[in-house]
Amino acid sequence: MPFSPNSLTAPFTLGAQIEARGTHPELAQRVAVRQGDRAWTYSELRNESVRTAHFLQSRLGRQGGQGAPHVAMVLENHLELLSLYGGCGYAGATLFGVNTGLRGDVLAGVLNQSEARVVVVDERFLPEIERVRDRLEFAKPEDILVLRTSDEHDLDGRDFRECLSQEVAKPDEALAAPEAQVTPETNLMVIYTSGTTGLPKGINNNHFKLLAIGMGVGRNLGLGVDDVGYACMPLFHSNAMFLGFQPAFFAGGTLAMRERFSASQFVPDVLRYGVTYWNYVGEPVHYILGAIDKQFGGDEARILAEVAGHADNRLRYALGNGASPPDIDRFTEWLGLEDMLELYGSTEAAISTFRRIGDPRGSVGEVSDPAVQILDEQGRECPPAELDADGKIVNYAEAVGEICRVAPDTSLFQGYYKNENANSSKYRDGVYHSGDLGHMLLHEGRRYLYFDGRTDDWIRKDGENFSAAQVARLVQEHPDVMLAAAYGVPCAVSDELVMVALKLRPGAAFDPAEFFRFCEGQVEHGSMDRKWFPDFVRVVEEFEYTQTQKVLVRYLKQQHFDRRRLPEAPLYFRTRGDDRYRDFDAAAFAALQRQFEAAERGDLLDR
Numbered sequence: 001m002p003f004s005p006n007s008l009t010a011p012f013t014l015g016a017q018i019e020a021r022g023t024h025p026e027l028a029q030r031v032a033v034r035q036g037d038r039a040w041t042y043s044e045l046r047n048e049s050v051r052t053a054h055f056l057q058s059r060l061g062r063q064g065g066q067g068a069p070h071v072a073m074v075l076e077n078h079l080e081l082l083s084l085y086g087g088c089g090y091a092g093a094t095l096f097g098v099n100t101g102l103r104g105d106v107l108a109g110v111l112n113q114s115e116a117r118v119v120v121v122d123e124r125f126l127p128e129i130e131r132v133r134d135r136l137e138f139a140k141p142e143d144i145l146v147l148r149t150s151d152e153h154d155l156d157g158r159d160f161r162e163c164l165s166q167e168v169a170k171p172d173e174a175l176a177a178p179e180a181q182v183t184p185e186t187n188l189m190v191i192y193t194s195g196t197t198g199l200p201k202g203i204n205n206n207h208f209k210l211l212a213i214g215m216g217v218g219r220n221l222g223l224g225v226d227d228v229g230y231a232c233m234p235l236f237h238s239n240a241m242f243l244g245f246q247p248a249f250f251a252g253g254t255l256a257m258r259e260r261f262s263a264s265q266f267v268p269d270v271l272r273y274g275v276t277y278w279n280y281v282g283e284p285v286h287y288i289l290g291a292i293d294k295q296f297g298g299d300e301a302r303i304l305a306e307v308a309g310h311a312d313n314r315l316r317y318a319l320g321n322g323a324s325p326p327d328i329d330r331f332t333e334w335l336g337l338e339d340m341l342e343l344y345g346s347t348e349a350a351i352s353t354f355r356r357i358g359d360p361r362g363s364v365g366e367v368s369d370p371a372v373q374i375l376d377e378q379g380r381e382c383p384p385a386e387l388d389a390d391g392k393i394v395n396y397a398e399a400v401g402e403i404c405r406v407a408p409d410t411s412l413f414q415g416y417y418k419n420e421n422a423n424s425s426k427y428r429d430g431v432y433h434s435g436d437l438g439h440m441l442l443h444e445g446r447r448y449l450y451f452d453g454r455t456d457d458w459i460r461k462d463g464e465n466f467s468a469a470q471v472a473r474l475v476q477e478h479p480d481v482m483l484a485a486a487y488g489v490p491c492a493v494s495d496e497l498v499m500v501a502l503k504l505r506p507g508a509a510f511d512p513a514e515f516f517r518f519c520e521g522q523v524e525h526g527s528m529d530r531k532w533f534p535d536f537v538r539v540v541e542e543f544e545y546t547q548t549q550k551v552l553v554r555y556l557k558q559q560h561f562d563r564r565r566l567p568e569a570p571l572y573f574r575t576r577g578d579d580r581y582r583d584f585d586a587a588a589f590a591a592l593q594r595q596f597e598a599a600e601r602g603d604l605l606d607r
Contacts, residue, residue: 003027003225003252005215012184013207014089015049017249019177022046027252030225034256034273035079042252047174048079049086054178055168056091059118059143069093072116072139074100074125077235077257080147080160082245084120085235089188089207092180096190096202097236100125101529106470108132109199110192111139113418120160123149149259184208190417191238191347193466200466202417203238203347209412213349214246220354221277221317223251228314230275232258232266233284238347239463243279243319263287264295270335271312278315281463282322282494285331292334300334308336319343319354321451322463322494324599325362344403344449350413350432351405353449360441362600363448367440371407372449374399374440379431384440385450396607399439400452405432436460459488460495461531468553471532475500478518480508483543485551489536489560490604492595499536501556503543510539512572512581536561537581539570562605563589 003026010020021027021042028043040048060069071093075081088095096114098107100122107128111119112135119139121129123146133141145160146153157163169175188210190202221227231244235257248255256273258265266288269275296302307313318331319341328340344364345352351372353365374382382401385393393399405411410432416422426433437452459468471486483503488496504510515537522528538561544552559565561573563586572581573588582588596602 005218005250005252012211013182013186014086014188014211015053015091015177015180015182017211018042018046018049018086018089021249021252024252027225030252031254032249033079033082034254035077035259038079040079040083043174045083045086048083048171049090050175050177051164051168051171051173052083052087053090053180054175055164056087056093056118057178057180058167060093068115070096070114070116070118070138072096072098072111072114072119073236074098074119074121074129075147075236076100076122076124076149076259077231077240078122078147078149078259079257080120081235082255085189089182090177090180092182092186094187094190097192097241099192099200099236099529100234101531102200102527103128103523103525103529104132104527105135106199106527108135110202112137113199114138114190114202117143119144120147121145122147123153123155126153182207184211187414187417189241191236191241193347193464201419201422204414204417205347206414209349209414210241210246211250212412213242214250217243217319218247218250221247221319223247223253223277225252227251227253227276228274229253229255230258230269230273230278231255232261232269233279233281233463234260237464239279239281239320242345242347242349247277261287263291267292267307270315271310274312274314276314277317277319280318280320280323282320282324282327283462283491285318285320285323285327286493289327289330289334303334304336307334317341320463321345321364322460324493324601326599327493344436344438344451346434346436348410348413348426348434350411351403351434360443360448362450363441364451365449367447367449369405371405373404373406374401374438375404375406375431376401382439384442384447387441393439393603396439400437401439403434403436403438403449403451405434406430407432459486459498461488461491461498462494464531466529466532471498471528471534472500474522474526474528474532475502475519475534477522477526478515480504480510483551485543485553485556486534487553487557489557490596490601492592492599492601497535498532499538499556499560500534501538501540501543503540510537510570510572512537512583513579516574516578516580535574536584537572538566558607560605561589561592 008020010016029041031039032042032045033040115138117138146155146158147160184207187204188207189205192200192202229244229248231240233240245255315335316338332340339357342355342364355365376382385399386395388394410427435458439450441448468486472484476484481502482505485501489499491497519533571584573584574581
């Protein structure tokens with residue numbers, strides 16, 4: 001009988017759903033996942049997940065059975081990442097998706113907080129794990145297993161694939177599913193975002209939440225068994241897991257994967273795999289357009305003929321967040337899409353919207369939940385935006401506030417892992433606080449949401465939220481920096497860029513090349529993620545402070561890099577490919593202004 005997810009009677013747990021698909025007479029031999037020249041059918045995904053589940057149970061049991069069945073991964077996108085995910089689903093274990101950009105103390109801190117007793121690491125990141133191995137409190141050296149992706153290291157019995165074969169079964173053997181107590185409420189995956197202080201925050205995601213999101217997105221897109229998703233965003237992050245794998249899995253379709261994002265390989269992959277939908281974050285959209293423009297020398301007629309009109313192009317939808325309206329227009333036309341669907345949401349999933357065809361330009365979709373409101377600093381609901389004849393907001397200060405949900409429940413948000421302070425901060429007095437700024441626009445009697453950035457404690461770049469305080473702390477390790485503040489500033493093509501303001505020690509002078517090298521060192525050898533690398537630098541003689549002696553970031557963020565407001569301030573910037581910071585003078589600001597106007601985001605510079 002033809003496969004239909006609506007016909008399945010399996011329990012709503014990942015293992016049971018994999019089992020139902022992997023043994024379904026019509027679906028079992030269809031391809032579930034691809035990576036390069038490798039592919040697994042649903043039957044093979046089932047067998048690899050079961051084999052991994054037995055392995056995890058054996059390893060965790062061999063360690064004495066004490067402690068929670070926690071497993072951590074530090075992996076790029078590989079087939080084995082999904083069998084590890086599926087194995088945890090079968091075994092009732094919790095998988096911790098560790099960001100591959102973490103370094104040093106932050107990496108060790110996340111692994112220790114997870115209490116993971118088995119860690120699977122991509123060979124590419126093995127040196128980073130080795131640097132902190134002596135600081136790990138729960139994972140023994142022999143249980144730090146390596147997914148071989150090169151021949152650079154002697155793995156000394158820790159090759160993940162070899163351990164599976166030697167300790168459980170060969171890849172082509174089909175084992176019975178292991179016994180385990182698993183319910184839809186079992187915590188399946190902890191996905192990390194960043195806290196305002198300290199370590200990144202882990203967000204709990206049970207079986208029900210992950211499967212329900214896949215079901216919702218899959219139905220909204222009308223996906224079926226012939227659809228192919230494309231994951232070049234990391235699967236340890238919610239964007240690719242929520243919008244990439246889970247919808248394809250729900251529909252019985254295929255997920256094609258690339259280990260990491262490549263702008264130049266996007267179109268070849270889309271054509272090679274027959275991709276029908278893609279999950280994105282803002283800036284990669286811009287990079288892909290740039291790669292296409294470069295390849296075809298700006299010849300739009302050729303682009304439309306050889307990309308949009310290519311015989312192998314099956315791409316219909318892109319869904320994600322952070323792309324500018326002009327980029328959405330160009331991407332839709334150049335790739336021949338039916339639609340590009342901007343949405344709003346976070347890993348917490350307490351609030352979400354989904355833009356549909358015909359929704360107002362620039363919005364992230366209709367808000368159908370009456371509990372979702374825009375609140376000002378006093379907790380009062382903000383009025384909807386009022387527009388002038390040119391479409392600009394005339395009551396910006398009154399209309400923009402924090403996106404909140406006022407309700408006795410937190411929807412799909414299931415709390416932060418081992419972080420009660422964060423839980424009570426996120427949901428307090430009956431209000432879920434997103435930490436996002438936004439405004440509502442009434443259109444034909446419906447409320448539409450517009451995203452306006454993060455609050456002062458957060459920065460959102462490339463679709464990922466992270467802590468401004470963490471960036472400031474790392475920058476402040478520079479020997480000439482007495483005090484630093486970090487904040488998000490407007491970006492012409494996506495969410496935000498990173499800006500830092502520095503107060504130097506007496507007698508110190510800012511060296512643009514040396515400070516760039518310092519930040520590069522923090523990325524390569526410290527705890528700084530590549531996305532945290534400051535895009536703009538401002539040097540101040542003194543900060544303004546609150547009554548409690550905290551740096552007043554609000555005014556720094558409002559002034560950002562605006563040369564009209566800061567005509568004499570020492571400002572520096574970098575762009576992709578630079579190896580040092582450069583003076584951000586009036587000419588550089590004027591050039592950037594033109595980019596914002598071309599992207600229809602010029603108003604961001606004036607707010």
